[in-house]
Amino acid sequence: MQIAKACLALLLLLNGIVGCAQNRTTWNNKKCAVALTYDDALNIHLDKVIPALDSMGFKATFYLIGSSDAFTKRIPAWRKAAANGHELGNHTLFHPCYGKRPGREWVRPDYDLNNYTMLRAVNEIKMNSALLEATDGKKRRTLACPCGDSKVADSSFLYKVKDDFVAMRDGTPDADEVNGFGGRTIQWMAPNGNTGTQLIDAVKRAMESNALVIFVFHGVGGDHSINVSAEAHRELLQFLKKNESQVWVAPFVDIAASMKKQ
Ligand SMILES: [Zn+2]
Known part of the structure; x- marks a missing residue:
């Protein structure tokens, strides 16, 4: 999927770490x-993903593109997921990105953020x-x-x-400013081809540094060019359960x- 390929450069950018000290009570009285x-x-x-999460009692966030087929053709299924405790996050209506960057040839001119007005x-x-x-x-x-x-422009x-939002998921300076989370340690991991051990190591790092780690998944066992195997994802969930x-x-x-x- 073209959108899929597109996100990788960004995701690599999100792999940075921002941080400060905090105490253990920050995270619902848990380490991370x-x-x-x-x-x-x-x-x-x-x-696949929601059944796997539900089987272990975990709730997650799904960033939805309102114009996508997997949303418009399956609204009752997303409604059921939300009723079951998952968050339906906003990933915009048409997924506009900057098209004039290396690797962004997939961005259609109609949905190139460079061509948008702020109002749009x-x-x-x-x-x-x-x-x-x-x-x-x-x-x-x-x-x-x-x-x-x-x-849009500058x-x-x-x-x-x-x-309109509780917070922004991204780690850009503008998102940091809008979120105003203060001195929390936030780590991002955007898995692409990672092993289960690598995913688990990210959680272990968060435990050691009393951090929040945000996993930015796309495909899990397929359906996207940015992908991790279903097995690696399952290993992560099993570690989290344990x-x-x-x-x-x-x-x-x-x-x-x-x-x-x-
Ligand atoms: Zn995206």
Whole structure:
């Protein structure tokens, strides 16, 4: 999938680490927090990922593109997932990214963020939120920018939509400013071909540094060019289950709300 290929450069950027000291009570009285997030509204999320999460009692965040087939053709399934505790996050209506960058040939001119006005960018995000609210009945959710791109000309649209969201999933300076999480350690991992051990090591690092680690998944066992195997994903879930007393696994909206409260 073209959108899929597109996100990789951004995701690598998100692999940075920002941090400061904090105490153990930060993460629901556990050592660390894990936000499992899945981008781009994929059929495999409904067919394989959600059943795997539900079998272990974990709730996650799915960043949905309102115009995607896997959303428009399967709204009742997403509604059921939300009723079951998963977050339907906003990944915009048409997934606009900057097309004039290396590796971004897949971006259609109509959906090149360089060609957007601020009003169009904001309106499409708000329309996607309306679609998601019509699906899950909820007003609280988070936003993840496609490819991490959020600027129209020199201004970020995040400031225009910040009151519509509990938080932004991205690690850009604008998202940091809008989120105002303060001195928390936040780590990102955007898996692509990683082994189960590598995924687990990311959680171990978060446990050691009392951090929140945000996993940015796309395909799991296929359905996207950015992908991890179903086996690696299962190994991660099994590790999280085994360490449930020390690791807080929750939708990003809940972790972000907790961070803001503190
Ligand atoms: Zn995306």
